[in-house]
Amino acid sequence: MNNDLNENLNFEVANSYKRWNWWPLFPLYPYGTKKTIIKEIVPKMIWGIEQLQGLYYVAVPIRLTVVKVPNGLMLINPLPPTKELISYIKLLEDEHGPVLKVVLPTSSGLEHKIAMPAMARYFKNAELWLCPGQWSFPLNLPLRFLGLPSDRTKFLLKDGFPYPEIFDWISLGPIDIGLGRFQEIACFHKISKSLIITDALVGINSKPPELFEYDPTPLLFHARDKGSEKLIDTLDQRKKGWLRLVLFASFLKPHLLSIPPIEEIIGNSLRPGLRNLRSHLGIYPFCWEEGWEKSALQIIGKQKPLLQVAPVIRRLVFPRAKNEFLNWLDKLSCLKGMERVISAHFCSSVEFNNYECMKLIRSIKSTDWDNSEGNYNFLSVLDNNLLNLKVVPKDPLKKFKD
Numbered sequence: 001m002n003n004d005l006n007e008n009l010n011f012e013v014a015n016s017y018k019r020w021n022w023w024p025l026f027p028l029y030p031y032g033t034k035k036t037i038i039k040e041i042v043p044k045m046i047w048g049i050e051q052l053q054g055l056y057y058v059a060v061p062i063r064l065t066v067v068k069v070p071n072g073l074m075l076i077n078p079l080p081p082t083k084e085l086i087s088y089i090k091l092l093e094d095e096h097g098p099v100l101k102v103v104l105p106t107s108s109g110l111e112h113k114i115a116m117p118a119m120a121r122y123f124k125n126a127e128l129w130l131c132p133g134q135w136s137f138p139l140n141l142p143l144r145f146l147g148l149p150s151d152r153t154k155f156l157l158k159d160g161f162p163y164p165e166i167f168d169w170i171s172l173g174p175i176d177i178g179l180g181r182f183q184e185i186a187c188f189h190k191i192s193k194s195l196i197i198t199d200a201l202v203g204i205n206s207k208p209p210e211l212f213e214y215d216p217t218p219l220l221f222h223a224r225d226k227g228s229e230k231l232i233d234t235l236d237q238r239k240k241g242w243l244r245l246v247l248f249a250s251f252l253k254p255h256l257l258s259i260p261p262i263e264e265i266i267g268n269s270l271r272p273g274l275r276n277l278r279s280h281l282g283i284y285p286f287c288w289e290e291g292w293e294k295s296a297l298q299i300i301g302k303q304k305p306l307l308q309v310a311p312v313i314r315r316l317v318f319p320r321a322k323n324e325f326l327n328w329l330d331k332l333s334c335l336k337g338m339e340r341v342i343s344a345h346f347c348s349s350v351e352f353n354n355y356e357c358m359k360l361i362r363s364i365k366s367t368d369w370d371n372s373e374g375n376y377n378f379l380s381v382l383d384n385n386l387l388n389l390k391v392v393p394k395d396p397l398k399k400f401k402d
Helices: 002-018 083-096 116-122 217-223 235-251 262-268 292-297 311-316 322-333 354-365 374-388
Strands: 037-042 046-055 058-069 072-076 099-104 127-130 153-155 167-176 181-189 194-196 201-204 306-309 340-342
Touching: 002 083, 046 083, 058 083, 058 217, 058 235, 072 083, 099 116, 116 127, 167 322, 181 322, 217 235, 235 292, 235 311, 235 374, 306 311, 306 354, 311 374, 322 354
Parallel strands: 072 099, 099 127, 127 153, 194 340
Antiparallel strands: 037 046, 046 058, 058 072, 167 181, 181 194, 201 306
16 A cells, blocks of 8 residues: 555656646647656757657657856757756756856747746746747737746847857748748857757657657557557557658648548547557547658658758748748858757757758759648648638748848
8 A cells, every 4th residue: 555655656746847737828749747858969068958749649859958158058949847857957057057048049939939938937037038020829919928027038139149259140031921920040059069940950860769768659659550459569669650750740741641531430449458548549540551651761861860951841931932041051051160950859969060051952952842742742732721811921021021
């Protein structure tokens, strides 16, 4: 009896360290309980703090980057500050000094913006730096209503930049996306030769991220071929599930994915061993067609992460602003000594130097960004529908040309 009580108590304590009570504001998996891990990316200089985030078990890592600055730390791309996350930052503060700046370098990434007010409340003495053009959804509220105190909030570009002597700051956009604007500001940490970005570029490899070692449920759920199959944890199933998660996260609806008839979905549900929320009661509304794995391997690196423009960003944000993206890459290619890129999603660190940057520029120039074939079909249809409904403008740069 005492052992059972102790186990229950330990479970509750562990969960309390992962709890995020504000999850209903932006209900993304894993909702109110978020496991957090930390990785040292550049010894004694840069760390990545990671959680999972997604929809319907389609979860990928999202990353807060911590950089050592004079007399303390700077946080870039906020995450929900659970007790577990704060405990990692406290350990870094004990060694390197307090958090001095918290930077939200994107105007459009809702998954990054949602945690900024909570970060502001926790780090009461830190300066807050925001990308200009902030907006909220579904109501576009003033920043003070969102919990960002005006007395210590500054804007990148307008108010300068944090630590310009050790960082170069390079803006991508602004781009008019209808509801608001897309803009993100990358920063190049000269000392570590690291480029820190948000959403525009991602590196993806074939190995499931470390976070899934704590709970592989999303991988196992999507590794199945029908809802009547149990969630079986094997290395092959984890790899299979990861490939499918990558396709979902990259293209929203991959072209070799179909929805089975409703009677088939219902018929496969509630089988023995599946009558639980973890397996969604056996409800699995997906059918993968032959060739899906080959399709996934086209955007995944084998020996090292494959660096690429995030497909959703490419097809929904930049199809009519390709030159804006190329101009940003041109500026990145001039950064002296660049060695790596640290993105807020997928792999934490990807080799990225001037040669790789120029190689990416050449690849983009020879690629049709209006592609509507294969995996891009759903994104293309979505983009055209948004255009026809006048949700997004035909000229996304017109508003900012003057």
